[in-house]
Amino acid sequence: MAAEVLEMSGNGELEQTSAMDVTEDPPPPPPEISEENGGAAVVPEAPADPDSLSEAPAADNAERAGLPSDFECLWTAANNNPQDFTSWTDLLQYCEQEGNFTASRRALEAFLARYPLCYGYWKKYADLERRAGDNSKAEEVCIRGLKAISLSVDLWIHYINLLLGTLDMNLSDSPERIRSVFEDAVVAAGLDFHSDRLWDLYVEWEKEQGNMKKAAAVLDRVLKVPTQLYNTHYDKFKENLNNNPPKEVLSSEEYEELRALCRQSQKAERAEQAQEVEEERPPGEEEPTTPEGTDSEELMQKIREQALLHRDKVYQDNEAEVRKRWHFEEAIKRPYFHVKPLDRLQLQAWHSYLDWEIAELNGDHKDPAAQSDPNQEGTEESEVTPQHHEASTGDSVARDDCRVRILFERCLIACALYEEVWTRYIQYLEPQSVDVKRAVYKRACEIHLHNKPNIHMQWATFEERHGNFTEARRVLEALEKNVPGLVVVRIRRAALERRAGQLDQSEALLTEAVAASKEKPTLHAFYSIKLARLLLKVGSNPSRARSVLQEALEISPDNDKLHLNLLELEASGDPRASAEAVQECVTRALAAPLTSHAKLLLSQRGLQFAEEYSGSIKSVLSVYEEHQKLLNEIGKTKREAENGDEDPQKLSKNEDSSTVAAAEEVPPTMPQVPITNPPPSVIGTDTSAQAGYGAYSSWYQQPQYGSYGGYGYQNTWNYNQAYYPPC
Template identity: 30%
Template sequence: MSEIIPEEHPFRDDDETAELKKLNDELRANPDDYDVWEKLVRATENLEGGLNRNSSPQAQQAARYVYHNFLAKFPLFFGYWKKWADLEFSLVGTESAESIYERAVSSVTVSVDLWTSYCNFKVDTCHEPELVRELFDRAADSVGLDFLAHPFWDKYIEYEERLELPERIFAILSRVVHIPLHQYSRYFDRFRTMSHTRPVHELVPEGLFRQFSAECVSAAQMKGGNELDIERDLRSKIDQYYLEVFHRTQAETSKRWTFEQEIGRPYFHVTEIEPAHITNWNRYLDFEEAEGDYRRVVLLYERCLVPLALYDEFWLRYARYMYSQENKTEETRRIYDRAACHYTPIARPAIRMQWALMEEATGRADVAANIFESILDYSLPDDLSIITRLANLKNRQDGQDAAMAVYNEHFSKPYASAATRGGIVTGMAKLVYQSSRDAEQARQIYNNNCDVCIDSETFWTGWLSFEISLPAYPKHLAQVKAVHHQIRTLSRLPAENVKALSQQYMVFLTERGDKSAAMEYLDLDALVNGSSVVTSFMRARMAVGTEMAAAAKVNGNH
């Protein structure tokens, strides 16, 4: 029975465990520090001079607590899973160790080393051949196609040799000779040698055997041959068939060797992968996808996501591939779930955003909304892109009022930044205009929030861009000009932001201005791009011009 893992650390208050508590406290402050985790594991293993069956219950629980939390944080460290299983075997026995191995292979499904160790453990501790073979077959389904799976296949053959069952050895070899493996020729040589001693009906699948037999019988009847001639011809035909298999496997192996020799680090670590190795994985994936064998493609994705588990681009690539396959919605969902729950921090939301779209596309808009809300609740409460995505989701699914409710909720948050508030106002105005084509209603949203967003660059950029983007109408130029004037005279933006927005307005003048646009453009150009002296002069001249225009307006009213 698997031992229960304590939720709180079980370290005693003594000198020996003081270091453990110190390291554990460091990890609470920074759970991503791998070096501290490694120190904690080593310190735990050395408790009481080295853990064994006679160690105190407190020391044993401390070890379980550390291994459990370490491998929950870094589940792809297959070597530590094996160390934990070995420890459980020494402390408790077979059943406890087996439960750790089961957790291990569910976490690192494509580790040849881990599956081989598990099978070796099973061989040593189980005396029921069918149960052992069941595990070997599970392992073969998980890692049997791996280019470097020969240690596993060797262990499987070794087990059947121990039981002195040549028919089972031959069945394994019959399977292996079709797989592009690093040591393919060794298996083929043994297979061919054994084939000379096996009954002819065992050499090929039943359907192929009937076909070859019929061909040989027909040929023998034409030549007047006997039973021995038929069997000799049949074996020759089967041998030729497997020679073709060998050449095909050899060619497939050679194709993959180009990529395999460039893999570099095939195991997980927190350190970065070299760019050349990342390029090689992408090229290898391109190759397997083009080959079109679904099982081989999935295996390669799973293999590459061991060393590249912390690289979002490969999770997204895997999810896109799976989504492109027929009837693979659940498989796609599991990819996103694994990436989001174990390897990609919530502060990097790209995978979760893509996951939300997939959930919405498959009729689970409520799940999509929950994904966005979890990002906002637990990591990025003021992230404008997430707020906008959530509002747009609500608009698509529940209508404009639901979207506006999302915007209003996050606008009123006390921690909302000026940039976020300005972006929210822009989002609300865009939503209103897109649904009603009522520019005045959208403009009113900007006007109503002008005082609150006076120092928000996103607000003023959004408003100016909105006015510029409208189709031409009688007061279009005047309206754009009015917003630009407010930016220069009312907003509390840094000078570089005002300059950038003025340049945007100047482009508008050249494209959609009236006959006076050239003069206004040159005035603004001198103001925003001139030297300090020119800028001061232009500012004074434009101020005088503004005063004269205001006086003329007053006199005209009289």
């Protein structure tokens, strides 16, 4: 791919690599199809840097004595701030300049564990081991690198050249091993649009081995692959065929088939000619014959023509596929990995390319050539570009699926730090096996996205959905370790344990969070409410839930959500036994430093409870009187502020003006009480779940009691005036 001609230098800059000269690019095919990148552009959030790597153990005295003088300083800087890419490249450049093998190996191991997509450093690492005389270690490094970035054409070529330089080619199994590596390479990276150099090296190596048939077979395969230098492969095939006997280039089956066809055609032509010359031949002269077992040059030329005619269709179809992709390929300016964020247009270019390739697989696009000839059926020659709106074979669908996955892998090299691309890839792989998707999650979370919570939580959900609670638990624990203090992760862990039937563990996680957050009152209140809900609703233990909320109120007496939850807990019990506890909650709230709005809500809820469940009218009147006093106090405060006695800015922003207005209109001799409809249960309602797991910006948003049921607490009762006579 295009990324392979660029390499990270020691200081993080890009420099040209000399692994292999690139053939001159052909002119782009005529743009028969013009597709613009549509859709609204999305500006991605700058990728968060991975969490800090744990520092490697200190080297022993013997090793430390052999390290360069400034190594420890640069090593510490890189490990203390592992997301700083420049600190790593400074360390690697220093080690390379010093020529210290131990330091270089140690630095490269740590760097590549964090940034495995920097293929240039895998090459440097392999060369380091080879210079040290350890060819097996150099080969092992190449294999590790190819597992991390299998699309790297440069790294495949480097590995093959390493084998060619170290294997004894006189051994019988050495050529087969090289051929096996070539096959692995073209399977892994051969469908890449920029894989031409790999195919060319494979062809040239087969020629050097004297296997013209196998070289031609490789060219036959690449003729069906849309690559940047697609036309050069066809030129090479024609050159090989014209400069060598067809029998040495074509497979035995194809050669015999074409030979028989051409001989039959030649015989028919000679029969026609024989009739014309029969009359002119002298009597007794016989027709000259060709020696048995020999083929004329004329026959060889006919075989060549037929072989090329057979491939012309393949070449034309492949050219059409290249033309479709050319616009997308030109739009990609940074196909290599870098920690710097991609600009908006580059990210959009990748998404547009993926949209198009997936649409091709699903048959949402029609090929222009097929539209011009709707009766044309897919042939063997054009199976590399199957028409998806026709009946496609299983092989063609699998091949196109492979192309989509190759494009995703290319995209993930440049966009490795973007959750959205990994998530999209996993969604595309939905029909695949669990192990395939798990492997993608593992790469994303354990290598590239240590600090991105969404992809980790998706992985945990994926594992739980497939019954693997142990792995889901491990994923969330690792995330909480990487990103300590993230509330949503602790809540997810508690919910996972509850669903797994581990209620004690779920309770322990929330209890631990409550204890650890005492220095942060708002967070402490949030966890306390979560724990109290769990104890009440799942554990059926109202007494412990009450204790949790009461302890939280000692730390945060001004938290209205704690008062509301405790009040609803008491109101949810047996009404005959809860009256005193409910009024105690209201009394405590009215004495607390709460806003007028919060006090009014709690007082209204207490009055509602008394009206609905009290067994004595005296108790109802007592609660009513206290509520009236509160209304009068709020109204007096409002009037004083309006008269200039108090700065209105000091009043609570949450105070409801309509409630105060209603209170002012109450005649002193004719008290009225606001009618209330029952508010939704606070302790039984997790409002944070309304916006999904991640919507913790509104932890404490409770339903507005004033508008519940369409009535509102601000409305006055329209009962008979004598229902509650003046006291």
